[in-house]
Structure formats: structure tokens, C-alpha cells
Amino acid sequence: xxxxxxxxxxxxxxxxxxxxxxxxxxxxxxxxxxxxxxxxxxxxxxxxxxxxxxxxxxxxxxxxxxxxxxxxxxxxxxxxxxxxxxxxxxxxxxxxxxxxxxxxxxxxxxxxxxxxxxxxxxxxxxxxxxxxxxxxxxxxxxxxxxxxxxxxxxxxxxxxxxxxxxxxxxxxxxxxxxxxxxxxxxxxxxxxxxxxxxxxxxxxxxxxxxxxxxxxxxxxxxxxxxxxxxxxxxxxxxxxxxxxxxxxxxxxxxxxxxxxx
Numbered sequence: 519x520x521x522x523x524x525x526x527x528x529x530x531x532x533x534x535x536x537x538x539x540x541x542x543x544x545x546x547x548x549x550x551x552x553x554x555x556x557x558x559x560x561x562x563x564x565x566x567x568x569x570x571x572x573x574x575x576x577x578x579x580x581x582x583x584x585x586x587x588x589x590x591x592x593x594x595x596x597x598x599x600x601x602x603x604x605x606x607x608x609x610x611x612x613x614x615x616x617x618x619x620x621x622x623x624x625x626x627x628x629x630x631x632x633x634x635x636x637x638x639x640x641x642x643x644x645x646x647x648x649x650x651x652x653x654x655x656x657x658x659x660x661x662x663x664x665x666x667x668x669x670x671x672x673x674x675x676x677x678x679x680x681x682x683x684x685x686x687x688x689x690x691x692x693x694x695x696x697x698x699x700x701x702x703x704x705x706x707x708x709x710x711x712x713x714x715x716x717x718x719x720x721x722x723x724x725x726x727x728x729x730x731x732x733x734x735x736x737x738x739x740x741x742x743x744x745x746x747x748x749x750x751x752x753x754x755x756x757x758x759x760x761x762x763x764x765x766x767x768x769x770x771x772x773x774x775x776x777x778x779x
Contacts, residue, residue: 519546520544520545520762521584522539522545522546522583522762523549523582523583524549525552525594526551526613527563527565528550528563529589530751531612531751531754532589533563534755535587535589535758536550537564538755539587539762542762545762548570549571549578549583550572552572552573553573553574555571555573575594584608585607585608585766586599586608587610587612587762588602591613591615592614595613595616596624598611602635603633608768609635609636609637611635611636612638612641612758614678614679615678624637624771625770628770629771633769633771634768634769634771634772635772637771637772637774638775639677639678639679639681639682639774640678640679640757641756642729642746642753643756645679645746646774646775648683648733648745649679652686652733653689653690655742657691659737660694661694661735662717662735662736663734664676664718664720665732666679666680666731668722669724670723675723680719680721682774684717687717728750730745732744733745760775765778
């Protein structure tokens with residue numbers, strides 16, 4: 519029986535994760551980290567009578583779980599994963615916001631402890647496939663821009679999925695001249711979006727959206743658009759389930775759900 523602590527259990531994704539773990543026959547929810555949760559909210563949050571509720575990371579008993587499932591906020595995720603690794607809990611991380619340098623540090627820490635884990639910019643299968651297809655297309659269409667659209671409450675921009683897409687494209691796209699006109703004039707700051715090694719990334723934040731991404735490729739006389747839409751957070755749970763099944767078999771921190779499928 520795998521024992522799981524869910525950090526961010528009171529949030530929208532955390533609540534989906536609570537329901538998922540409660541539904542799995544070989545997995546037990548033993549603790550949650552939720553800064554504002556109280557014992558009076560057990561039923562509301564779907565927590566059984568034996569589930570420990572921690573309001574601060576420093577209060578967590580390392581023996582309470584085998585897996586640290588993190589759906590918190592970008593400001594907390596690095597310290598959370600570091601805490602999990604330092605105390606022998608295998609992290610499964612759906613929170614975005616880690617920098618390349620932080621990911622490298624955490625991978626090194628996991629290797630030193632021979633402890634597996636997973637950081638996934640997106641647990642949705644459609645998003646994983648979008649990144650795979652975009653990387654393949656970039657070999658033939660080096661001129662590309664990314665538009666990601668999320669709900670108005672998302673804390674970070676660009677999304678982890680969009681940034682991961684840009685990184686995967688950058689690995690394979692052939693060198694070429696900058697697609698922008700050398701005489702380009704912009705009359706509004708940042709109107710051309712963020713820039714990752716010449717790949718423009720645009721972030722949209724609007725109510726009514728959940729998680730969506732478009733990758734636009736342009737060529738001489740033709741264009742290719744790859745789009746992914748997540749309409750309900752429940753769609754991410756299939757990927758979380760896979761991660762919970764496989765994370766204890768890993769011996770280091772892995773970046774990207776596609777690498778354990």
C-alpha cells in the first residue's frame with residue numbers, strides 16, 4: 519500500500535488528487551499539507567479521520583508517507599520538493615514555476631539519494647502529445663510561435679507546458695534566420711511576447727478558460743497549427759495515476775510525464 523501526502527490538498531487540483539487517491543485500491547491518503555485547512559473541514563475536503571492535516575511544511579513527519587504529491591504554488595514548489603527529497607519522500611510535482619537551475623539542483627539531490635520523483639509541466643495526455651508532435655514538426659518548420667491560454671487565477675506565466683514545448687522545439691529545430699522583419703517596429707511593450715531562444719511565447723489569462731495551448735508553425739505558402747484543450751481538471755488525473763504507479767520504481771527525479779509512459 520503506497521502512502522501519499524498531498525500538498526495543496528485544498529486547491530482545485532489538490533481536491534481532484536484527493537478524490538483520485540481515495541479511489542485507488544493500492545494507495546492510501548495519509549496526510550495533507552494545506553495552510554488554511556482545519557480538522558473541521560475533513561468531510562468538505564474528502565479526508566478520512568486518520569488523515570493527518572499539516573498547515574506548515576516544517577511540521578510534516580517524514581514517516582507519514584512514501585510519496586509527496588504537490589499541487590501548490592510556484593513560490594513554494596522548490597522548497598517543497600527539496601524538503602521531500604531531503605526526507606526520503608518521492609515527489610510527484612504538478613506545480614509549475616521551477617527554473618532550469620532549480621530543476622538541475624533537485625535532480626542532483628535525487629541522484630545523491632537514489633530517490634525517484636517526477637516533475638510534470640502537464641499531466642494531461644493531450645498536452646504530452648502536443649509537445650511530442652510539436653517537436654517533430656519543428657524539424658521541418660523552424661519558424662514557430664506558441665500561445666498558451668489559462669484561467670485568470672493562474673499564478674505563473676508562461677505556463678510550464680508552453681515553456682517545456684519551447685525547450686523541446688529548441689532541441690531539434692534547424693538554425694535559420696530570425697523570422698521577424700529587421701525593420702520591425704513595436705509600439706507597445708512586450709507585444710511580441712516572451713522570447714525563448716528566438717521562440718515567441720504568448721500568455722493569455724481569462725476567466726472561463728482552464729488550460730489550452732496552440733503551437734503555430736509558418737512556412738513558405740503554408741502553415742501548421744497544433745492545438746490542445748483541457749476543459750476539465752479531471753483530465754489531468756489519468757497522468758497523475760500513472761505517476762503514482764511508477765514513481766517508486768524510479769531512482770532519480772525525472773522531468774516530463776512522457777519520460778515514464
